[in-house]
Amino acid sequence: MTTNLSAHTPTDTPIPTGGETTAVPITVTILDAATIFEGPETVYRYDLPGTGIVEGWALGQVMDQISKMAGLSWPDVEACVVADSSGTDIAQEATSIICRQLEVTGVRLIDPEPTISPLAAPDPLDPPPHPVPETTDSAPPTTVMEAPAYDEPVTPRWTDRLRGWLGAIDIFHVAIAVVIIAVAGASWWAIGAQASDDDDAASDASHPQPRAAEPSGDGAAESAPASPQPGMPGASDSGSDELNPGEKRLDVEGMSVVVPSGFHTKVEDGLVTATGKDPNLRILLAADEMFNVPADALFKEIHAQVDEDPTLRDATDEAGRLTYTEDPGDGSLVEWTTWEDRGHQMSVGCHTRHNSNAVQKAACRMATESLVKK
Numbered sequence: 001m002t003t004n005l006s007a008h009t010p011t012d013t014p015i016p017t018g019g020e021t022t023a024v025p026i027t028v029t030i031l032d033a034a035t036i037f038e039g040p041e042t043v044y045r046y047d048l049p050g051t052g053i054v055e056g057w058a059l060g061q062v063m064d065q066i067s068k069m070a071g072l073s074w075p076d077v078e079a080c081v082v083a084d085s086s087g088t089d090i091a092q093e094a095t096s097i098i099c100r101q102l103e104v105t106g107v108r109l110i111d112p113e114p115t116i117s118p119l120a121a122p123d124p125l126d127p128p129p130h131p132v133p134e135t136t137d138s139a140p141p142t143t144v145m146e147a148p149a150y151d152e153p154v155t156p157r158w159t160d161r162l163r164g165w166l167g168a169i170d171i172f173h174v175a176i177a178v179v180i181i182a183v184a185g186a187s188w189w190a191i192g193a194q195a196s197d198d199d200d201a202a203s204d205a206s207h208p209q210p211r212a213a214e215p216s217g218d219g220a221a222e223s224a225p226a227s228p229q230p231g232m233p234g235a236s237d238s239g240s241d242e243l244n245p246g247e248k249r250l251d252v253e254g255m256s257v258v259v260p261s262g263f264h265t266k267v268e269d270g271l272v273t274a275t276g277k278d279p280n281l282r283i284l285l286a287a288d289e290m291f292n293v294p295a296d297a298l299f300k301e302i303h304a305q306v307d308e309d310p311t312l313r314d315a316t317d318e319a320g321r322l323t324y325t326e327d328p329g330d331g332s333l334v335e336w337t338t339w340e341d342r343g344h345q346m347s348v349g350c351h352t353r354h355n356s357n358a359v360q361k362a363a364c365r366m367a368t369e370s371l372v373k374k
Contacts, residue, residue, distance in 0.1 A: 025077070025110060026038065026066055026077060026078070027039070027080045028098060029083075029084055030083050030094045030095050031087050032051060032090050034049055034050075035058075043069070048062050048065070079107045079110070083095040247261065250264075253267065254373065254374050255272070255285055255346075256370075257367050257370050257371040257372075259274055259367050260276060263283075276363070280353040283350060283364060286345075287346050290343055291343075302322055311329065321338070322339070323335065326349075336348070346372075348368045350363075
């Protein structure tokens with residue numbers, strides 16, 4: 001907001017003619033929330049507060065306003081820059097910044113007259129004594145308060161913008177430093193949390209486990225969904241109100257499964273492996289996109305692989321689920337069950353070091369009957 005305060009008509013304002021440099025001294029009074037310019041006219045700039053000068057974004061516009069008031073005499077003018085007595089340290093700092101910029105430009109700085117208030121200084125062309133009343137008093141009949149219509153926008157010159165940037169460089173650097181410290185702190189926190197998860201996952205793999213082949217359509221090891229995240233915790237208490245005592249729900253890699261309490265999951269070679277307190281049992285879980293391949297065609301392909309692969313046997317298709325046994329050759333056995341759910345091939349492998357006992361079969365049955373694609 002910009003307001004002009006004139007104690008005389010515009011026709012009384014002296015217009016310098018060729019070569020004359022007798023410009024009226026310009027007084028700049030800086031407040032925390034505004035800047036007042038006094039010279040041939042008085043201009044209140046509420047859009048140029050002292051805080052804006054300190055931060056740098058208003059510095060160039062303040063210099064432009066002083067240059068505009070000086071007219072053809074710029075920069076061969078005298079200027080007085082003062083901070084309002086009611087201002088804070090911000091106004092004092094803004095005053096110092098403006099003084100430095102004026103000195104660099106070549107403006108002659110003069111000290112304020114102690115007997116005259118910057119807000120009530122009389123126009124040098126008006127007959128004395130007719131002081132302009134303070135802003136808190138009502139204006140005399142000859143005073144006109146009006147908002148000027150800008151004939152053209154005041155565009156800061158590149159030199160003034162450069163001075164503004166130089167005036168605000170300290171605060172800008174401080175702000176950048178604060179942002180960098182905050183980002184670095186957040187990054188270290190995230191790295192520490194991930195490292196803690198990795199340590200927990202490493203402690204789960206306390207004994208070696210044989211790797212079993214998986215029932216994929218191309219005979220290769222069946223992979224879990226893309227981009228597995230090692231160490232991702234699979235245990236979740238969601239839906240615990242629907243579980244029976246001794247049961248636990250695991251949500252991992254886009255799958256949900258119910259297993260006995262004490263089981264936890266990890267991702268190993270593209271497979272989700274659930275292990276518990278029994279060192280001779282691990283449950284393998286997978287959900288692979290079928291890409292609109294019918295379940296009958298998938299089962300037919302698995303039957304063909306079982307017939308051709310001597311490590312696979314006993315393929316049985318019942319109630320929409322296909323089961324078969326895999327012999328990895330190290331004495332362990334994997335009893336696979338696979339079916340289709342929501343366009344995915346769901347697979348559960350019950351991997352035991354020897355022939356599975358009743359307890360191990362019960363744990364695998366829980367996983368087979370509860371595994372769903374989320």
